[in-house]
Amino acid sequence: MEHPTAGRLAFPDSLSHSSRASLYVGNRTPAMPHLSAESLAPVTVRPFARGEFDTHFDAIAALRITVFREWPYLYDGDLAYERSYLSAYMEAPGAVIIGAFDGKTLIGAATAAPLADHHAAFSGPLAASGLAPTDYFYFGESVLLPAFRGRGVGVRFFEEREAAARTQGFSATLFTAVIRPANHPARPADYVPLDTFWTRRGYARIPGLATTFSWRDVGEAEETPKPMEFWRRSLTV
Numbered sequence: 001m002e003h004p005t006a007g008r009l010a011f012p013d014s015l016s017h018s019s020r021a022s023l024y025v026g027n028r029t030p031a032m033p034h035l036s037a038e039s040l041a042p043v044t045v046r047p048f049a050r051g052e053f054d055t056h057f058d059a060i061a062a063l064r065i066t067v068f069r070e071w072p073y074l075y076d077g078d079l080a081y082e083r084s085y086l087s088a089y090m091e092a093p094g095a096v097i098i099g100a101f102d103g104k105t106l107i108g109a110a111t112a113a114p115l116a117d118h119h120a121a122f123s124g125p126l127a128a129s130g131l132a133p134t135d136y137f138y139f140g141e142s143v144l145l146p147a148f149r150g151r152g153v154g155v156r157f158f159e160e161r162e163a164a165a166r167t168q169g170f171s172a173t174l175f176t177a178v179i180r181p182a183n184h185p186a187r188p189a190d191y192v193p194l195d196t197f198w199t200r201r202g203y204a205r206i207p208g209l210a211t212t213f214s215w216r217d218v219g220e221a222e223e224t225p226k227p228m229e230f231w232r233r234s235l236t237v
Contacts, residue, residue, distance in 0.1 A: 041102060043148055045156040047164065048097040053090040056099065059106040061086060067143035071188055072180045074217040089140070092117040094168055098160040100144060100153050108144035110157035112137055112164060115174060122176060125211045125230070136232070137165035139175040158201050162235065171236050175203075176211065176228040186218075198231055206230040 048056065065077030089095055092113050100108030115123050115136040123133040142157045165173050177194075180187065212225040 043107070043151060043153055044101045045108075045153060045160065046099060046101075047160060048099055052099075053097065056097075056106050056109075057086060057090070060097070060109050063106070063109055063143045063145070064141065067145070068141075069218060071186055071191060072178050073215075074186060074219075076216045076218045076220065078216070089113065096161065096164045098157055100148065100157075102148065107148050108142070108153055108157075110142040110161060111140035112161040112173075113140065114138065114168070114170070119213070121211050121213050121228075125209055126174075129206075129209055135170065136172050136174040137161070137168065137170040139173060154197070155201075162233075166235055172232055172234050173203075174230060174232045176213075176230055179210075179227040179229055202233045203231045204233075206232055 061079065061082040064082060065075070065079075068075035069077065089111065090097070094117065095111070095113040098110040098112075099106055115126070115133045115138040118138050118140075122138060126133050126136070139158075139161055142154060144153055144157075162173055206229075209230045211228050211230075213228055214223040214225045216223045
């Protein structure tokens with residue numbers, strides 16, 4: 001799912017977590033770094049090497065829980081889920097993580113992987129509509145701390161993941177976006193959808209194609225299904 005950094009909350013298959021869970025104590029959320037909103041130091045954006053996944057495991061989990069709590073996802077993050085999701089994701093063949101760093105501190109991340117490696121809720125609707133999931137490189141999410149937004153990091157997240165898709169031989173990229181009603185009580189009055197940003201990046205909705213995915217909203221006791229729409233871009237034109 002793409003969040004207002006320009007990335008989305010994605011939930012691939014949740015497999016049993018590995019020894020990375022030892023990075024956590026109970027279900028406490030890892031503390032986010034203290035950062036100044038006035039900082040104008042350059043942000044470095046680059047792909048992770050495979051050996052870096054474990055090093056930044058808890059920082060990525062904290063970013064996801066913090067950023068996706070915002071509108072429109074309202075995700076009430078849970079470390080048990082994050083352990084499962086990230087462990088499975090980082091071990092998937094073809095998966096990439098793009099990191100954004102303020103010095104040595106991870107302040108944002110974006111993920112992508114072959115669609116065939118993701119939850120059937122995302123690949124299934126494409127297959128049912130006659131599209132081949134194996135053609136698509138799926139963008140999982142982009143999360144960036146608010147103090148660092150507006151500096152072009154979201155664009156870099158897209159560029160780096162599109163480059164990874166081309167390197168792996170994919171002809172198209174894809175992401176999903178949550179659909180929230182315009183009269184939702186949690187919708188900020190000044191909220192501006194990212195449709196224009198995505199369109200400028202060459203993405204378009206796939207008409208008539210949708211799915212649902214469940215998570216627990218802030219203030220909810222249980223998970224509920226959320227409608228999701230698909231956006232894609234051809235890399236061959």
